[in-house]
Amino acid sequence: MMSPGDFLAMGGYGFYVWGSYLAAAVLLGIEIVAVLARRKAARPAARGEIAENTA
Amino acid sequence: MASTLNWFKYASPASFYSLARKLAPWFAAFAALCAVIGLSLGLVLAPTDAQQGEAYRIIFIHVPAAWMSMFIYLVLAFWSAVSLVFNTRLSAMMGQALAPTGALFTLIALWTGALWGKPTWGTYWAWDARMTSELILLFLYLGYMALRNAIDDPRRADRASALLALVGAVNVPIIYFSVTWWNTLHQGASVSLTAAPRMAWIMLSGMLVMALAAWLYTIAMSLIRIQAIILEREYRATWIGQLELA
Numbered sequence: 001m002m003s004p005g006d007f008l009a010m011g012g013y014g015f016y017v018w019g020s021y022l023a024a025a026v027l028l029g030i031e032i033v034a035v036l037a038r039r040k041a042a043r044p045a046a047r048g049e050i051a052e053n054t055a
Numbered sequence: 056m057a058s059t060l061n062w063f064k065y066a067s068p069a070s071f072y073s074l075a076r077k078l079a080p081w082f083a084a085f086a087a088l089c090a091v092i093g094l095s096l097g098l099v100l101a102p103t104d105a106q107q108g109e110a111y112r113i114i115f116i117h118v119p120a121a122w123m124s125m126f127i128y129l130v131l132a133f134w135s136a137v138s139l140v141f142n143t144r145l146s147a148m149m150g151q152a153l154a155p156t157g158a159l160f161t162l163i164a165l166w167t168g169a170l171w172g173k174p175t176w177g178t179y180w181a182w183d184a185r186m187t188s189e190l191i192l193l194f195l196y197l198g199y200m201a202l203r204n205a206i207d208d209p210r211r212a213d214r215a216s217a218l219l220a221l222v223g224a225v226n227v228p229i230i231y232f233s234v235t236w237w238n239t240l241h242q243g244a245s246v247s248l249t250a251a252p253r254m255a256w257i258m259l260s261g262m263l264v265m266a267l268a269a270w271l272y273t274i275a276m277s278l279i280r281i282q283a284i285i286l287e288r289e290y291r292a293t294w295i296g297q298l299e300l301a
Contacts, residue, residue: 007098011109016174020113020167024120028272031159035279042286044295 068145068285069294075285079278086271093268096261104258113171114258118245119266121164123273124192125227127157131199132224135217147213148288150220151203152281156273158196165189168241176240184233185241188226195223209288 010017040046065071097115104111131150138146168186169179180186199216206212229236234243245254245262254262289295 010112011103013108013110013112013174016110016170017112020116020170023166023170024116024163027159027163031156031276035155035276035283039279039283039286042283042290044286044290044298047290 066143066145068148068289069292071145072282072285075278075282079275079282082271082275082278086268086275089264089268089271093261093265096257096264101258101261102255107175110171110174111258113167114245115261115265117164117167117171118262119269120160120167121189122266123269124157124161124164124189125230127153127160127273128192128195128220128224128227131157132220132227135220138213139217139221144213144288147217148281148284149277150199150217151284152277153273154196154199154203155280156276158193158200160269160273161189161193161196165193172240178240181240183239183241184237185230185239188230188233191226192223192230195219195226199223 008014008018065074093115097112101112103109131153134146134149134153137143138150165186168189172181173179199220202219203212203216206215233239234241286295
């Protein structure tokens with residue numbers, strides 16, 4: 001059974017393997033947060049345009 | 056059209072908005088599920104590679120990201136062609152919704168490729184045909200988005216960016232076939248439909264499940280982004296004003 005330390009070391013390639021996985025996770029995380037924020041900001045309630053549209 | 060499903064119904068931004076809103080959480084949930092399965096296969100269950108040791112595990116991100124970077128561009132070019140020919144708003148919005156995710160996967164493919172290149176080839180970067188054409192793909196995505204943002208009139212932005220996307224589509228077969236047309240540092244195709252897989256089945260299945268996760272993720276992200284784009288572009292429409300009241 002592999003120990004957590006061995007898992008993180010990745011046979012000496014930890015920097016390359018985790019550098020890849022971490023960068024991908026961070027970039028996808030940024031996209032998810034940004035796209036949800038964009039949708040929220042685009043909703044009429046956020047724009048304060050309900051009154052104008054329904055008047 | 057009562058007896059058949061009317062697909063043209065969803066060519067209207069208003070009805071596509073509610074469809075996208077219903078579907079997006081499902082695609083996101085299945086993407087997360089596939090990512091968990093794919094990561095378990097790739098990081099835990101797949102054995103160490105005889106030649107590359109553990110460094111090969113970068114494949115489970117690198118190959119799905121590289122596939123998506125090319126595939127999203129082809130879909131972007133398809134919707135650009137549809138929007139130029141039929142002058143439909145929704146198809147242009149589709150392209151607009153896909154481009155950022157495509158750029159992101161291109162960046163991930165380049166980044167993970169560099170981190171894989173160093174331990175296996177001894178260099179982070181080489182100006183070989185595969186890597187250079189993938190870098191050009193990133194610039195095409197960024198150019199597409201920058202061109203859109205530079206033009207104030209959305210309909211003119213649609214046409215200009217669609218044209219750019221179509222011209223740039225030439226680059227996709229160049230990326231894909233670069234490893235056979237030129238003598239590249241990058242290796243040949245990892246998976247072929249005609250040849251038996253050269254990988255252990257558990258490595259292959261991990262890679263394919265991660266590719267499926269990337270697919271579902273892309274669909275989820277573009278379905279959420281297109282809702283934002285529809286709201287941003289159609290905000291004068293009465294149905295949008297009624298959204299919050301319903």
